[in-house]
Each structure stands twice: as structure tokens, then as C-alpha cells.
Amino acid sequence: MFFIGQSTKTGKEVTKDLYYFSENQMLDCNQYLMHDTQNDELILFDAGNGKSLNSLFEGMKKLGFSYENITKIYLTHEHIDHVLGLYPLMEILKNDPPEIFAYTVTAKILQEGKRNKIFPGNLGITPEMFGVDIKPLNVIELTPSDTVNIASNFKFQIFHTPGHSEGSIVYYEPNKKILIPGDLVFIGGSFGRYDFPDGSLKKLTKSIEFVNTLDVKYLLPGHMGISNEGNREIEYSTRMVKSISSYF
Numbered sequence: 001m002f003f004i005g006q007s008t009k010t011g012k013e014v015t016k017d018l019y020y021f022s023e024n025q026m027l028d029c030n031q032y033l034m035h036d037t038q039n040d041e042l043i044l045f046d047a048g049n050g051k052s053l054n055s056l057f058e059g060m061k062k063l064g065f066s067y068e069n070i071t072k073i074y075l076t077h078e079h080i081d082h083v084l085g086l087y088p089l090m091e092i093l094k095n096d097p098p099e100i101f102a103y104t105v106t107a108k109i110l111q112e113g114k115r116n117k118i119f120p121g122n123l124g125i126t127p128e129m130f131g132v133d134i135k136p137l138n139v140i141e142l143t144p145s146d147t148v149n150i151a152s153n154f155k156f157q158i159f160h161t162p163g164h165s166e167g168s169i170v171y172y173e174p175n176k177k178i179l180i181p182g183d184l185v186f187i188g189g190s191f192g193r194y195d196f197p198d199g200s201l202k203k204l205t206k207s208i209e210f211v212n213t214l215d216v217k218y219l220l221p222g223h224m225g226i227s228n229e230g231n232r233e234i235e236y237s238t239r240m241v242k243s244i245s246s247y248f
């Protein structure tokens with residue numbers, strides 16, 4: 001099985017007020033934390049799998065941050081390794097719950113607690129293995145016309161980028177050239193799986209070709225490492241996905 005260490009999820013500063021916490025076990029994801037220094041609030045991108053929550057909190061503490069100051073959580077898509085952490089997190093912070101934001105499709109899945117979308121395909125895993133009870137959550141729906149403003153530091157645009165899942169979006173900060181692509185593209189020429197029931201190689205290719213038109217320095221994906229040569233990495237993934245698409 002794939003469980004489960006409780007080692008610290010070490011946080012690293014990517015750029016001022018933005019921190020990267022790498023996944024530290026199977027079926028977890030990278031998480032990104034932003035510090036709104038004007039309001040002393042913490043904004044988390046993706047929730048991890050829940051089992052890794054303590055190690056995230058430990059990592060945050062080492063940087064001088066308390067999980068109690070998390071006020072907002074933004075999701076990249078609806079899959080288990082990105083959303084399962086919401087359930088224990090909302091329980092822990094129930095006296096002052098953070099707001100959860102996701103693209104409409106993802107928001108609806110979480111509002112309705114649709115297990116088969118959160119656990120795509122036949123992965124042979126259940127919420128119970130993670131000690132999680134999937135129940136309806138309040139999620140605020142994002143659309144591509146929304147902007148995510150974090151203090152005056154970050155102004156993220158949202159783009160719908162299906163292919164890995166129907167609810168997949170990317171967050172893009174054009175001034176700082178930051179892209180948070182979820183599981184769309186990874187470093188080293190990799191890209192997201194498209195073989196889940198809601199996946200599509202054609203859509204994935206189109207979505208990757210789209211992000212390849214953006215000016216990106218910091219590429220902050222949902223898995224594996226990060227890069228400060230974003231455009232080079234995305235170009236590499238674009239070539240790889242197009243070479244695969246050409247067989248179908």
C-alpha cells in the first residue's frame with residue numbers, strides 16, 4: 001500500500017510571500033501557500049490528501065505560519081489527491097472556516113459530494129482508506145472571468161483547461177509570471193493523465209498548447225518539482241503531448 005509517513009512537508013519560498021510545500025507521499029499533491037501581509041491571512045492552493053495535513057502544518061510552523069490563519073483555499077481540480085484534505089481541514093477549522101473556491105464543475109462535484117468524480121476510474125481506493133467521510137461542502141464557484149487577488153501582491157487570472165479532468169483550471173499571474181497548472185503540465189516534459197473517464201487527450205493537448213502561449217517564469221505544478229524556467233518546461237511538455245496526439 002501507499003501509506004503514509006508523517007514527515008514534515010517542507011516549505012520553500014518561491015518568490016516573496018509565496019511558498020511551495022512538496023508532496024511527500026503517494027497520492028498527495030504539491031501545495032502552495034501565499035501570505036497576504038496586509039491582512040495577515042494565509043491562502044492555500046490545493047488541499048492535499050488529508051493524511052498529509054499534519055506534515056503541512058508542521059512545515060508551516062517552521063516558517064512561522066499558523067494553520068489557523070488559513071482563510072481561503074483555491075482548488076485546481078476535483079481529484080482525491082488535491083481535495084481530500086478539505087474534509088479534515090474544515091473540521092479542524094470549523095469555528096472559523098476558510099472559504100473554498102473552485103471552478104464551477106469542481107465546485108458542483110464537491111457541493112454534491114460526488115465520490116466517483118473525486119475518485120476517478122477504478123483506482124481501488126476509497127475515502128475510508130484516508131479516514132475521510134465525503135460529505136457536501138460549501139464551495140464558491142469560480143468562472144474564467146474572475147480574478148483572484150491576494151493583497152496587492154498577486155492577481156491571478158483563471159483559465160479553464162480540461163483534458164486531465166473536466167473541472168481543471170490554471171491560475172496565472174501575468175505580472176509575476178506565475179502559473180499554477182494543477183495536473184495539466186509538469187516539469188521534465190510530463191503532463192497530466194488523460195485516461196480517466198472525464199479525461200481527453202485532445203482537450204489536454206489543446207489546453208497545454210494554450211498555456212504554452214503564456215509568459216511563464218515560475219511553473220508550480222500539482223506533482224513532482226517546480227521550475228523557474230516555466231516557458232522552457234511547458235514548451236517541452238507541449239512537444240511531448242503533441243507527439244503522442246499524432247498517433248491517435
Ligand SMILES: [Zn+2]
Binds near residue numbers: 165
Ligand atoms: Zn488529478
